[in-house]
Amino acid sequence: MKTEFDLHSFLPFLMHHASEKVSFGFRDIYRDQYRMTRSEWRVLATLGQYGALTATEIVTHTGLHKTKVSRAVFSIEQRRWLKRHQDEQDRRIQRLELTSQGQSAFASLCKAGITYDQKVRDFLGEDDFSRLSALLTKLNDL
Amino acid sequence: MKTEFDLHSFLPFLMHHASEKVSFGFRDIYRDQYRMTRSEWRVLATLGQYGALTATEIVTHTGLHKTKVSRAVFSIEQRRWLKRHQDEQDRRIQRLELTSQGQSAFASLCKAGITYDQKVRDFLGEDDFSRLSALLTKLNDL
């Protein structure tokens, strides 16, 4: 049991730092090359990976707030990277689907993502990298 | 070398998720009990731990943006939790110091922090916890 508080070994602090470090490295890519926000990138990636989804499904996949998803979808639609298809059974729902332009943007960012991933792997070493992934995954159930 | 992109095993994604999970658990405390933002909590904690500092020193300690620090300092000052002391050598500088009220707020949040820390430790187990801390620290040099 720890009795002394030390900010720099406090997990929320450590996590946040490391997370920004890792995230910003990749953010620079989608931000500078495509002028995308993180929410937009995440929505694009989710649709790219899972095909057509509703906004609510994107929310559950990503954990993003629904207003973020709503706005991201709107802005991606503006670029003509996705289309909305009204669901005929349930007219509240729109099925969201990447256009071919959206898919190639996604493909290009995937490549960049894999390159970036490799960079971090090289830095950490394969063992530490997978250890870290496992620990982070475990934390999801906290 | 990985050739397929999978969002859910992509490190920026994993990190961000885990970070939010861990951070929000503690944020609820300083937010609900003290109406503080993360920046404010971090500035308070830094001053609590290191004693009197200048704004720039807080920036280097925390990595926070200087406007965030400026605003956090202002708002903590409003609560009478810190005082500014003009430096007589360099009149651009203000030395920032917690008042006794600030110190007791800090002390109380430290206790909550230690409790929270213990909760995460228990969840992960001592070994995984320190493994994780080590990996996150390593990432700072990425």
Place this chain on the structure above:
DNA sequence: TTGATATAGTTACATTCGTAACCATTATTT
């Protein structure tokens, strides 16, 4: 010295964010 440059810190502005309120539609209850 004085002019140029750098640093500490704040502020104006535009953007982003989260909460809550809000439509529209569907499901459930009575």
Place this chain on the structure above:
DNA sequence: AAATAATGGTTACGAATGTAACTATATCAA
């Protein structure tokens, strides 16, 4: 079937954020 509740999604509004411009002071160079 009418009333009520629940759901998908958007929007209004206030708070928080980052960039860049700004003020004031200090340092450096000529």
